[in-house]
Amino acid sequence: MSSFKPPFNYAKVYSKLKFLVVDDFENFRLSIRQMIRSFGVEKIEVASNGEDAVQKCTYDKFDIVLCDYNMGDGKNGQQILEELRFKKLLKRTGLFILITAETSKDIVMGARENQPDGYIAKPITKAVLQKRMDALIEQRETLLPINKEIDKENYPAAISLCDAEIKKKSKYITWCFRTIADLYFRTGDFAHARKIYEDVLSAREIAWARLGLGRVLLGQKHYEEAISSFTRLAEENQDMVEAYDGLAETYRQMGKLKESQKNLEQAVTISPLAILRQKQLGEICTQTQDVEAAANAFRQTVKLGTHSVHDDADNYLQLGRCLSDLSEGDTSDKGKTFAKEAIATLEKATKRFDTSEVKLQSLLIETRIHKGQDNLDASKKAFEKAQTMASVDDMSAEAGIEMAKTLYRLEETDKAEKLLHKLAQRFEHDKKVLAKIEDLLDEPVSLQKKMKARELNRNGINYFEEGKLDEAIKTFEEALAESPKHPALNLNLVQVLLKQMEGGKLKAEGLSQCKQCLDSVAHIPSQHRQYKRFQFLSKKIAELG
Amino acid sequence: MNENNPLDFSMIMASAVHDMKNSLGMLLNTLEEVFGELPKEMQNQPKLATLQYEAERVNNDLIQLLGIYRLENQQLRLRVDEQYVSDFIEEQAARYETLFESRGIKITLECEADCIGYFDHDLVAGILNNTLANAARYTKDEMKLTAGFEDGWLVISLSDNGRGYPQAMIDAPGEIVKGINFQTGSTSLGLFFSAKVAALHSQGDKRGRIELSNGGELGGGIFKIYLP
Incomplete structure (x- = not known):
């Protein structure tokens, strides 16, 4: 029927290719099998669910995977592809073709993101499948030498x-x-x-x-x-x-x-179904301290994780942390709901990922949740349990930071700082860990206080730039009432006071306030990004007497 | 139903269409399997082709309904990708292979193997499916599906040797003819959809369109879609 067939021997190519057909319906597997067998395919394996498919791909290399999107309760086609790509079980020379009747936008967008090599829309008839496969096979054969080099x-x-x-x-x-x-x-x-x-x-x-x-x-x-x-x-x-x-x-x-x-x-x-992007969003929101948005994103991450290769205890712990922050000091119904969800999330985490690390971090977050809700007994109990599991010399950086955060919240400031200094030594080459330690040392206060201090700091800087020194001093002082140990805040105040003293005013009083500020910053380790500024200002104050 | 909360008919329609499409898929597959189990000599009877054809037609209508709904509601936007045009038209023609054979219709395809176009695969496939199904109804015994470039436009054209399009359609292709012609069963929904999808494809200030005419090599109707 076609007048322009290229010289291409399909049957010969089909006979040497290995196919995997994945669908939860036996009837469907059989009918696809029959169709491709009639094209000349000889090596056909089938899988009835995602686990089976991934396992087959682990032990065997397939040239073509034909996979249905909808697989009942387990992994769907997109999640199978995601896992195969993540575990590098699919070479570039292998084709993954998604069969789908789904037209919902979320599903279409989600499937596109893992870039299947082709789609076939249901209903599938033999003639259509053959044309589509012929085209894909011809392309695969032509580009095979290139893709082989890329795989190598x-x-x-x-x-x-x-x-x-x-x-x-x-x-x-x-x-x-x-x-x-x-x-x-x-x-x-x-x-x-x-x-x-x-x-x-x-x-x-x-x-x-x-x-x-x-x-x-x-x-x-x-x-x-x-x-x-x-x-x-x-x-x-x-x-x-x-x-x-x-x-x-x-x-x-x-x-x-x-x-x-x-x-x-x-x-x-x-595209709401891509789990890694949800997680990335949660992490960015945590950094911008938009904790409610972070909680939403991590909630989605946890939900999408159920059948995903990217299911991870960290997703649960991050959600638990956000919810704990949101509930802290808020004993209204809203706060209680967050606290309840946090506890439930941590329980699920320890059930799903039964390791001492997950348990320890969960207990530490739990300690803070109870404390934030004024349930002091429950808080104490959780913390005691956590302490029996932790040892300062070999706990992970994450657990250590969690522990320090909890110690601060229990008003054990000295212990927290000691622990952080120890961690800073143990992980001195890990920049990410050091940054987290710094953040904690800077602002070991609740989220609400952090936000307030941040805003006041901005206002203070504005006043300073406008030359309104008295207002600037007052604003930085207010900020320090919220977050007394914050190095940048303390050093900002010192700088304004110095400027004011240049004008010859209130020298003795100003100096003693400067010294107080510098004392509050004295806890920062030499790796800290404010350390040089701290040293410079300390020297200057010492010179002034 | 509360007046302040009117029934969202289009949403209900969209979900019903989705459900029907799934059922239809099962129906078509089962049909093919049932006929596959028949003895060889019974497999090629025209009844199978008719069943498949009518099911395909319902499927096409549903795809178009859903497509228009989505476009109007901005739910699914155009996804222009590079397409191997010869593979594309072969695949669309393959959907009707059984039907054409059983009705004794001869179809010729013409397209350079290296012809590459830029368009939304699913939506343009919807147009071609509808046009092929229509032509199968009106042609005598011959059809020609061609694709290639004319003045920078990708033109996909389907011509037949039937009695051609009525003048009213040629004058205003894609406009919903007022009311439905119950005698022919034609709703011009297909052409409306085609015109809409074509117009969504744009490149610079060039905008896609459809054109209908009569005559040509085969003497019947000619449907052309121009894509920038």
């Missing part, structure tokens, strides 16, 4: 094979351009990647090229240009989550966390 991470060889394919004026010419650009990008050759994307875009506005260009610009740290590239992409393809991911990452690298959060929220609205 031999990128230069892959690039020259792509070049050869382009010279042949192959049907897959744009695939080759796209692949070359991606390989340049991966090897860090941004200039070459950029050239290809720009060439492609000069002929036509194409989403993958615009996205690639944005990523290259981000890689080159041309933040403004990256933002305009991603923004344009988002304007022309409103459903393109990758554009918002790009924006979020750019703003994150620029240190504009609020902007980063906004874009991630946009991405999550478009």
Whole structure:
């Protein structure tokens, strides 16, 4: 019926390929099996659920996986693909084809994110399946040598094979351009990647090229240009989550966390079923101290984790921490509800992930929840249990920080600081841990107080810049009443006082206040980012007597 | 029903359509299996083709209803991707292979193997399915499906040797003809959908469109979709 069949021996290719058919309905597996057998496929295995499919892929390499989206109660097709990609069980030479009757937007968006090699919409008939498979197989066969090199991470060889394919004026010419650009990008050759994307875009506005260009610009740290590239992409393809991911990452690298959060929220609205993005959003919100938004994101992360390879105790603990912060000192119904949900979340965590580490961290968070709700007995009980499990010399950094946070809340400030100093020594090469230790040393107070201190600090800086020194001093003092140990706050106050003393006013009183401030900061270790400023100001005050 | 909370008919319709589509899928698969179990000589009877054809038609209508609903409600936006056009038109034609064979309709496909287009696969597939199903009804015994570039436009065209389109349709392709013609069963829903989807495809200031005409090589109706 077709007048332009290329010379391609499909039956011969089919006979050497290994297929895996995944569906929970036996009837469906049988009918797909029959269809592909009639194409000449000889090696066919079947799996009836996600676990089975992942296991089969672990012990065997399949060339083609045909997988239904809807699999009853267990993992769905998207989660199977996600797991296979995450565990690197799918090579580039292997194709994953998703069969779906789903048309709901969330599902479609979620499935796209793990980039299956093809979709087949139900209802499937033999003729349609054959055409679709023929096309996929022809592409796979043609590009096999290239993909084999990429699987071996031999990128230069892959690039020259792509070049050869382009010279042949192959049907897959744009695939080759796209692949070359991606390989340049991966090897860090941004200039070459950029050239290809720009060439492609000069002929036509194409989403993958615009996205690639944005990523290259981000890689080159041309933040403004990256933002305009991603923004344009988002304007022309409103459903393109990758554009918002790009924006979020750019703003994150620029240190504009609020902007980063906004874009991630946009991405999550478009595609709510991607678990890793929900988790990322939760983490950004924690950093911007938008704790309610963080709790929402971690709540989704926990929910999506049920059948996912990315299910992790950390998701539960993060949610527990957020809810604990939200409930702290709030004994209204709202606060009680948060506290209850927090306890329930931690219980689930210890049940699902039965390790002493998870138990210890759960108990420590639980201690704070009870304390924050004035349930002192329950708090004490949980803390005693936690103490029997923890030893200062070998507890993990996370557990140590959790312990310090709890000690502060129990008003055991000395013990908390001692512990943090010990941790700072043990983890002196781990920047992330050090940053967390610093944050705690800086502001070992409740979330509400932190927020208030932060706002006052901003106002104080404004007054100082406007030259209103008295107002600035008063505002920093108010801020310090909320967060007395905050190094930046204390040092800010010292700086304003010094400026005021230059005018010759109130020297003795000012000096003693400065010394008090410096004493409050004396606890910071030498790795602290305010340490140099602290030393400088200390010297200056000492000189003044 | 409370007046302040009017029944959201389109939402109910959308969910009903989704459900019907699933049932139809089961129906089509089961049909194919049942016929597959019949003895060889009975497998090729026209009744199978008719059953499949009518089921496909219902399926197409539902896809279009759902598609229009989604577009109007901004639920699913256009997803323009690179497409291998020859694979694409072969696949669409394959849906009707059994039907064409049983009705003695000969279909010819013409497209360069390296022809690459940029469009939303599912939506344009919806257009072609509808057009093929329609043409199968009105053609005598021949059809030609071609695709290629004309002045920078990707043109997919389906022509037949039937009696052609009525003049009113040619003059205003894609407009819902007032009321429904119960004699022919035509609702012009398919053309309305096609025109809408075509117009959603744009590149610079070029906007996609459909064109209907009569005559050409085969002498019957010609349906053309222009994509930028």
